[in-house]
Each structure stands twice: as C-alpha cells, then as structure tokens.
Amino acid sequence: MARLSAWVTARVGAVTDEGRQANSLADMAGANSSVVTVSDLAAALNVSQRTVHRLAAQYIGLTPHALIRRRRLQEAAEHIRSEPEVSLSVVAAAHGFSDQAHFAREFHRFLGQTPREYRGASGHHS
CATH class of the missing domain: 1.10.10 (Arc Repressor Mutant, subunit A)
Structure with a gap:
C-alpha cells in the first residue's frame, strides 16, 4: 500500500x-x-x-448551489420513497422548494422524471 x-x-x-x-x-x-x-x-x-x-x-x-440543490433533491426522493402517501406539496416545502411546480421542474431536470412518476416507479400510487 x-x-x-x-x-x-x-x-x-x-x-x-x-x-x-x-x-x-x-x-x-x-x-x-x-x-x-x-x-x-x-x-x-x-x-x-x-x-x-x-x-x-x-x-x-x-456550483455550490448545484451541490446543495442536488442533495435537497436526493433527500426529497428519499422522502417520497419512505413516505409514499405524503403529499408532494409537503415534500416540496419540507425540502426548501418555494412551491410544488418549482420542485417538480427541478426534480425532473435532475432525476429525469417528475416526482409523481418517481413515486409511481417506486411502486406507489399518486
């Protein structure tokens, strides 16, 4: 070594x-x-x-902002997986997004699918 x-x-x-x-x-x-x-x-x-x-x-x-945003989106994705029944507006607010539409756009941009699609792909309903 x-x-x-x-x-x-x-x-x-x-x-x-x-x-x-x-x-x-x-x-x-x-x-x-x-x-x-x-x-x-x-x-x-x-x-x-x-x-x-x-x-x-x-x-x-x-950018530092991109690093922070990526972590927040990863935490939001984990939130959706661990609590599939939770409202997506609650997830957005819990992870610092100004509204659900902004959250959905950012989520899609970084993860390639909307939060609703992500939840569906995880085997849960909207």
Whole structure:
C-alpha cells in the first residue's frame, strides 16, 4: 500500500490543503441538511463565499448551489420513497422548494422524471 501511495503521489502530487478544503466542501454540501445556502456552506467551512465558489469551480465542476440543490433533491426522493402517501406539496416545502411546480421542474431536470412518476416507479400510487 505504501508503494502504491508513493507511486500515485509521485505522478499526481500530494493532496493540497485546498484539495482537502474542496473535499470538505463536497462532503458538507452533499451530506449536511442544515446547509441550505452558499453562505451556510462558507460559514461551515470558515471561508468566504468567494472561496466556496472558487473551490467548487476548480475542484468539483459544479456550483455550490448545484451541490446543495442536488442533495435537497436526493433527500426529497428519499422522502417520497419512505413516505409514499405524503403529499408532494409537503415534500416540496419540507425540502426548501418555494412551491410544488418549482420542485417538480427541478426534480425532473435532475432525476429525469417528475416526482409523481418517481413515486409511481417506486411502486406507489399518486
């Protein structure tokens, strides 16, 4: 393992502090439900919003907002799977979407189907 690590490090370089920050940014945006804005993300990482945007662009290839939105949509999809009887407007509100129509558009854009279609595909009725 040490040889492999040395070989990789020799070819791509050691992980930089900035690279570690970018990993933390991705982890925080992807797993922390309390992070709902770029400002929240910057505060959690103790860096400026500008740094958050730069790290995301340089290391991740998605905007911080897109990372947060993707997590919220994944949480909403899990909500639909775990509580198939719940109203989609309740799911939308619970995951920070301004209304059900906006939620449905974003859900479709990222997951390729509407929340109603997703619920149906999971074996549940609308």
